[in-house]
Amino acid sequence: MAAVSDDFAKKCELKQNETLGRFVVARCDLSAGETLLLEQSIVVLPHIGDRRCSKCFKLTATFCGKCRLLSLCEDCAGHDERDCQRLRELQLSDEQVQILQEKANTEVQPALACLLLGEHQHSRPLFEEMSQMETHLEARRGTEIWKRYQAHAYAPLEATGVVKQLHSASGNAVDEILVQRLLGILDVNVYEIRAPEQGGAMRGLYRRAALFAHSCMPNLETAIDDERRIKVFANRQIAAGEILYICYTSVLLGNEERRHILKTGKCFDCSCARCQDPTELGTHMSSFICSGCACSGGYIVRQLETGTWQCLLNPEHTLKPEFVSNMLERAKEEIFHARGDIYRLELLLVKMSRLLHGNHYLMLDLKQNIASVLRQILQNMAHSPSRKVYERKIRVCQELLLVLKVVAPGISRLKAIALYELANTQAELARKLYSEQEQSSRELLGELNQTEIMMREALRMLLFEPVATPEGQMSRSMLRELKELQNDIKLLQDSNDDIVN
Numbered sequence: 001m002a003a004v005s006d007d008f009a010k011k012c013e014l015k016q017n018e019t020l021g022r023f024v025v026a027r028c029d030l031s032a033g034e035t036l037l038l039e040q041s042i043v044v045l046p047h048i049g050d051r052r053c054s055k056c057f058k059l060t061a062t063f064c065g066k067c068r069l070l071s072l073c074e075d076c077a078g079h080d081e082r083d084c085q086r087l088r089e090l091q092l093s094d095e096q097v098q099i100l101q102e103k104a105n106t107e108v109q110p111a112l113a114c115l116l117l118g119e120h121q122h123s124r125p126l127f128e129e130m131s132q133m134e135t136h137l138e139a140r141r142g143t144e145i146w147k148r149y150q151a152h153a154y155a156p157l158e159a160t161g162v163v164k165q166l167h168s169a170s171g172n173a174v175d176e177i178l179v180q181r182l183l184g185i186l187d188v189n190v191y192e193i194r195a196p197e198q199g200g201a202m203r204g205l206y207r208r209a210a211l212f213a214h215s216c217m218p219n220l221e222t223a224i225d226d227e228r229r230i231k232v233f234a235n236r237q238i239a240a241g242e243i244l245y246i247c248y249t250s251v252l253l254g255n256e257e258r259r260h261i262l263k264t265g266k267c268f269d270c271s272c273a274r275c276q277d278p279t280e281l282g283t284h285m286s287s288f289i290c291s292g293c294a295c296s297g298g299y300i301v302r303q304l305e306t307g308t309w310q311c312l313l314n315p316e317h318t319l320k321p322e323f324v325s326n327m328l329e330r331a332k333e334e335i336f337h338a339r340g341d342i343y344r345l346e347l348l349l350v351k352m353s354r355l356l357h358g359n360h361y362l363m364l365d366l367k368q369n370i371a372s373v374l375r376q377i378l379q380n381m382a383h384s385p386s387r388k389v390y391e392r393k394i395r396v397c398q399e400l401l402l403v404l405k406v407v408a409p410g411i412s413r414l415k416a417i418a419l420y421e422l423a424n425t426q427a428e429l430a431r432k433l434y435s436e437q438e439q440s441s442r443e444l445l446g447e448l449n450q451t452e453i454m455m456r457e458a459l460r461m462l463l464f465e466p467v468a469t470p471e472g473q474m475s476r477s478m479l480r481e482l483k484e485l486q487n488d489i490k491l492l493q494d495s496n497d498d499i500v501n
């Protein structure tokens, strides 16, 4: 079951206040990279709209032939026997089964999975603990999501008599409030985890990891391995007594987008230093270019108190909020359609740079897309890419890194990957130029020495990732590449020394 390393109790203290509810502080000084928690999930659930096998979590359209209610793929012989048995005991008619099967890609299956935890003696303590988690029931009551869960989760469970037959851990009958509570607990507390298929995602609920508060400038990093075990570790030195924070959203989103996700999904207003600063710590990740002050470098930012978009140099220069939201929506759509096409992406970047700061989060999204296409071009030897392609990728990586250094100052997976991409491309370009006799061996040595420093820094950050993750695997191959690089450097040094002597 949910194994928790002893370190959590030793290093962390649970507290509670009006603003954060329950939260965790460091009991002792913690060093960068130090693990606080290793924990198995209580439940793993598909995202709404997906149907996944209850055993292996692959996408599937089939159901368990015995209980007929939980999804089971054709490759799996069965799912949890206790759950299967309990669902068979409900003795639902074909018609009732059909109603629930038709709703299988709504919240019916997650609601059932949570209710089943309370049905067995062995998992009841987990159910009890889950029930203590934050749910924001009152704030959610009557909202769109409440109505959706009412219509697509509670109503079918009620109409088929399932709620009458299942009992919550307290022995009380299951009612709509309990179903809404459980689904609210999922919305507020789950972590996104990798699904078995490439690029897919699902949700995992963790007992202790759900206790950490949020900051857009977190001091913790999380990693979830292939066994769906979460590891939580310090991303910088933390002093005893500091509140421990993870980031519930992506640090590469702008203030408004992150705050919207936190408000609608988690029901709170973030008050971290980045959220309080319209320039986002000077990164300008949400800033527009002021056409009135373009030559003097004026940027239009959103004032937190008034919500108005005003130029920092000349407050009379403003943008209408509707213009901002329409423009951003259009830009997102255009980025989506340009994905994978380097010419469209570059053209879009030029077009958007007339309106948006170079660090605007949508510009960064475009740059990440460009870097990913350039990676594919450079990996494909048949393309024999020109020096310009390498140089473009290097510049894009450098621009991303400048922002990441501010918004993710400690150990960061994103930063490690960007740094590795930069080091790798720089080394490749140096080798190419040397082989084409455009660079001397001394210049090559200088370049490789620089990339070795970057590679070691990237590796230092990725070494904290569990082995059974793509990043863990990446760190293994980076280690091999680093050794090869160090070998090359040694050989070059020896041959340069020979020439000097």
Ligand SMILES: C[S@@+](CC[C@H](N)C(=O)[O-])C[C@H]1O[C@@H](n2cnc3c(N)ncnc32)[C@H](O)[C@@H]1O
Pocket: 019, 020, 021, 022, 023, 132, 133, 134, 188, 189, 210, 211, 212, 213, 214, 215, 266, 267, 268, 269, 270, 271
């Ligand atoms: C995953 S739970 C964290 C544990 C929760 N505080 C509890 O008592 O169980 C997320 C909830 O904690 C609260 N929270 C977390 N970080 C916060 C922050 N920076 N400011 C205000 N509330 C926060 C919000 O109520 C949020 O919905």
